[in-house]
Amino acid sequence: xxxxxxxxxxxxxxxWELEDAFEGGDLISLFGRCTVSYEGRAASDLGAGDRxxxxxxxxxxxxxxxxxxxxxxxxxxGSEHHAAVREGQLRVRSTRSNPDETxxxxxxxxxxLSAMAVTGGRDLTLHGSEEDLRTRILERPELVxxxxxxxxxxxxxxxxxxxxxxxxxxGDPVVVELKRRRVGPDAxxxxxxxxxxxxxxxxxxxxxxxxxxxxxxxxxSVTDRAAERLADRGFDHxxxxxxxxx
Numbered sequence: 714x715x716x717x718x719x720x721x722x723x724x725x726x727x728x729w730e731l732e733d734a735f736e737g738g739d740l741i742s743l744f745g746r747c748t749v750s751y752e753g754r755a756a757s758d759l760g761a762g763d764r765x766x767x768x769x770x771x772x773x774x775x776x777x778x779x780x781x782x783x784x785x786x787x788x789x790x791g792s793e794h795h796a797a798v799r800e801g802q803l804r805v806r807s808t809r810s811n812p813d814e815t816x817x818x819x820x821x822x823x824x825x826l827s828a829m830a831v832t833g834g835r836d837l838t839l840h841g842s843e844e845d846l847r848t849r850i851l852e853r854p855e856l857v858x859x860x861x862x863x864x865x866x867x868x869x870x871x872x873x874x875x876x877x878x879x880x881x882x883x884g885d886p887v888v889v890e891l892k893r894r895r896v897g898p899d900a901x902x903x904x905x906x907x908x909x910x911x912x913x914x915x916x917x918x919x920x921x922x923x924x925x926x927x928x929x930x931x932x933x934s935v936t937d938r939a940a941e942r943l944a945d946r947g948f949d950h951x952x953x954x955x956x957x958x959x
Contacts, residue, residue, distance in 0.1 A: 718827040724803040727823050731796040731805070734828035738897030738936040741768040741794075743805070745823040749776055749786055753814030759785065766805065766818050768794050770831070770897055770936045774807035774816055788816045791938070793898070830894060843876070845955040846891045846931065850877060857889060857929060857951055858882075872910035885925045886911060892932035893955050900935070901942040904928045908948075 717739075719730060727743070734741050743766040749759040764785075765777040771790040778785055788807040792814075795806045803820040847866060854861045860882025868878040877889035888911055890904040908928040915924045928948040935943070935950055943950050 716827065716829045718825070720825055722823055722826055724798045724801070724820070724823070727803050727820075727826050728796055728798050730826055730828060732899075735794055735796070735897060736892075736899040736903070737828070737830060738770045738895050738939065739828040740770060740831050741829075742766070742825070742827045743768075743818075743820065743823060744825045745820045747818050747820045750817045750819075751786055751815070752817075754812055757786070761821065763824075764818075768805070768807070770938070772807070772809075772938060776816075776818060786816060788814065792816075842955055843891045843893045846893060846953065847877060849953070849955070850889065850891075850931065854879070856953055857887075857931065858949075861887065863889075870907055870910040870914065872906040875907050875911070878911075881927060885927055886915065887927045887929055889929045889931055892930070894932070895934040895936065896930070896932045896939055897936045898938045898942045900930060900932065901939050901946065901948065904930050904948060905946055908946075 717730060719726065722730065731741065746761060747764050748761050751757045762778065767775040772792040773790045774788040774792060774794065775784040776786045788809065792807045792809040797804050803823060805818045807816045850856055851863055854863050858881065861879055863877055863879040865878045866876065867874040875888050876891040879887050879889065881887050888904065888907045890900065890907065892900055905928065908926050912924065912926045928946065929951060930943060930948060931951045931953050933954050934952060940950065
């Protein structure tokens, strides 16, 4: 198991760690001085206090105090986690749309933040880097799919540089996003931004209908929510480790 743990981080440092953890589909715990508010079928507020916030890869969010075994507030699996620094506080939100509900936790002080890569109780061992993964694909493009032809790495776009740009067997452009470990829905969102940017760019250049641009996420595994997002967007997932097994 890979664990990241930081003591007394600044709000900005905590935000960076949370963004990495969301992208990696990690189990997250935050302990600190915070307020809690809930908006939805009802409304509730908790004043400032020291509390534990647990964010799970399946979308569940749990707020615990120093009493009892039940959370004082929570969101069910299928919710989406977001974080931002606003008005001198770290704001963490867990939202869902059916029904429309939002749990907001605002930390004035963060004493401890931990993020753990978990896979349902199985040990997770990471080998290699994203550069190793890129090298594997460039040397053996058929690992992405038969007929895939890499054309460019770190291709610039309005959404940032793409890991690998290429074309498939039919000549359609393909954006390949590389991740060295299990990832969550944030990685799908990142891939979607690249695909959207490339689609707009190619459409503008050709002065014709927006071309088909495919998206492929290459990662050892993805969370259930990430798999759902991939299917919704018509993207593909290729399960590939950075380095081949011995």
